[in-house]
Amino acid sequence: MGISGRVALITGASRGLGKAMTLAMAPAGVKLALTGRDMEALSDVAGQARQLGAEAEVFRCDIANEAQVRQLEKDVLAKFGPADILINNAGINIRKLCVDYTLDEWNSIIQTNLTSVFLMCRSFIPHMLGRGYGRIINIASIMGHISFPQRTPYSASKAGLIGFTKSLALELAQENITVVAISPGPFATEMTVPIMNDPEKNEQFMSRTPQRRWGDPRDIGKLALYLCSDDASFITGTDILIDGGWCAQ
Numbered sequence: 055m056g057i058s059g060r061v062a063l064i065t066g067a068s069r070g071l072g073k074a075m076t077l078a079m080a081p082a083g084v085k086l087a088l089t090g091r092d093m094e095a096l097s098d099v100a101g102q103a104r105q106l107g108a109e110a111e112v113f114r115c116d117i118a119n120e121a122q123v124r125q126l127e128k129d130v131l132a133k134f135g136p137a138d139i140l141i142n143n144a145g146i147n148i149r150k151l152c153v154d155y156t157l158d159e160w161n162s163i164i165q166t167n168l169t170s171v172f173l174m175c176r177s178f179i180p181h182m183l184g185r186g187y188g189r190i191i192n193i194a195s196i197m198g199h200i201s202f203p204q205r206t207p208y209s210a211s212k213a214g215l216i217g218f219t220k221s222l223a224l225e226l227a228q229e230n231i232t233v234v235a236i237s238p239g240p241f242a243t244e245m246t247v248p249i250m251n252d253p254e255k256n257e258q259f260m261s262r263t264p265q266r267r268w269g270d271p272r273d274i275g276k277l278a279l280y281l282c283s284d285d286a287s288f289i290t291g292t293d294i295l296i297d298g299g300w301c302a303q
């Protein structure tokens with residue numbers, strides 16, 4: 055696939071979609087820089103990646119914190135050299151009515167889901183330049199395209215991330231660095247447990263998913279792996295929906 059030996063930095067790799075992408079990359083011989091805040095879970099994922107044949111290291115970082123992202127840049131560079139692949143996956147959601155959010159809650163969602171991607175790109179892109187290959191994958195959401203009540207900051211952050219992806223792709227097109235967003239529909243992870251565990255909310259989601267099922271996180275892993283391959287070198291500045299048909303309606 056042309057990615058063996060590449061260095062991939064994945065945020066929020068301790069669980070959910072980040073873990074699935076990590077375990078999809080591992081057998082392809084990618085060197086994995088895994089970042090997150092839960093070091094125990096992260097180390098466990100790194101161990102699983104090593105068992106699949108990958109070199110993997112963990113780095114503690116709150117990606118919403120500018121100083122910690124600068125430190126991460128130094129640490130990853132010292133351990134692996136420049137990152138070839140940057141997967142901005144970490145994200146949060148707090149579900150409530152617009153009028154009920156505190157400013158701190160609003161800021162934490164925008165900071166984690168959108169501003170952190172700017173911070174990561176600002177740190178890691180300079181090391182990617184002039185090397186003839188680069189991949190940046192931003193995990194957005196169908197909520198950046200359509201929406202639901204109780205999602206104002208989340209939808210705003212994800213729609214913003216899709217716009218960010220397009221502009222950045224234009225800046226980096228001549229460098230053969232592709233920038234692509236993936237917009238998942240409903241995937242069974244810790245983030246969506248509150249919906250899956252509530253029969254009414256679960257039915258609300260399933261009734262809007264033409265395939266009537268939750269997505270398997272491993273499918274996001276396979277898509278990310280493909281986007282990092284040489285075969286996907288002409289895919290840039292776009293957003294790929296993987297949603298069981300939700301947004302087709």
Ligand code: NAI
Nearest residue numbers: 066068070071116117143144145195238240241243244245
């Ligand atoms: P999750 O909650 O299971 O995992 C999120 C990961 O991000 C965790 O490892 C968490 O520790 C990490 N994280 C959160 N804030 C962080 C911070 N400030 N610094 C470092 N790490 C941080 O969520 P899931 O489902 O795996 O989501 C991954 C991405 O996919 C998110 O961006 C989410 O918005 C997006 N997404 C998920 C969908 C789903 O159905 N699961 C649907 C659409 C989008």
